[in-house]
Amino acid sequence: MIEEKLKNIRAKKMMLWFSMISMTMTFGGLTSAYVVSSNRDDWLKEFDLPESFFISTIFIVLSSLTFYLSKKALLKNNLKNQILYLWVTFSLATAFLFFQIIGFENIVSQGYYFTGAESSITTSFIYVLVLIHLFHLVGGFLVLSIVIFNSYKKKYNSDNKLGFDLAETFWHFLDFLWLYLFVFLTAYN
Numbered sequence: 593m594i595e596e597k598l599k600n601i602r603a604k605k606m607m608l609w610f611s612m613i614s615m616t617m618t619f620g621g622l623t624s625a626y627v628v629s630s631n632r633d634d635w636l637k638e639f640d641l642p643e644s645f646f647i648s649t650i651f652i653v654l655s656s657l658t659f660y661l662s663k664k665a666l667l668k669n670n671l672k673n674q675i676l677y678l679w680v681t682f683s684l685a686t687a688f689l690f691f692q693i694i695g696f697e698n699i700v701s702q703g704y705y706f707t708g709a710e711s712s713i714t715t716s717f718i719y720v721l722v723l724i725h726l727f728h729l730v731g732g733f734l735v736l737s738i739v740i741f742n743s744y745k746k747k748y749n750s751d752n753k754l755g756f757d758l759a760e761t762f763w764h765f766l767d768f769l770w771l772y773l774f775v776f777l778t779a780y781n
Contacts, residue, residue, distance in 0.1 A: 608758050612765050626717045636714035642698035648691035649774050655684035656767040667750050678740045732766045735759045
């Protein structure tokens with residue numbers, strides 16, 4: 593019975609790692625295409641990301657910290673702090689999303705669009721990269737919501753934390769992925 597449980601845990605962790613590797617390959621391919629496309633004549637040479645993307649980056653990094661603090665509370669069987677830090681994580685992620693939307697609005701207000709006559713290949717790539725990340729963030733919100741719900745149900749403790757561990761790993765991955773995209777888009781332009 594214990595051996596089967598360990599196999600189940602390893603299988604779930606492996607599935608998460610395969611999906612994260614797949615996402616990494618997707619973004620690696622897209623950023624490689626971005627680099628190759630930057631040699632085009634119609635590439636915008638003087639494009640800077642709006643400041644709101646920097647602000648959103650601060651929020652997503654802080655959300656990883658609070659998820660980590662929630663895990664520390666879980667390991668100490670401190671349910672109150674565990675749930676508190678999960679809600680702070682959710683709030684910080686919401687702030688991240690809010691400032692991402694502001695960033696898109698700033699790009700549009702500068703006259704850069706995703707499609708149409710006013711669009712450029714540069715901004716189209718930026719929109720695709722950020723929107724795909726936001727799609728994954730929606731998955732992160734779903735996972736975080738499940739962890740919060742299960743925490744209220746007292747499903748996790750220091751001995752039973754697989755779902756929490758998987759969610760935390762995915763959350764930190766999303767954080768790292770955004771940091772990669774932000775640094776790439778900031779440094780490469």
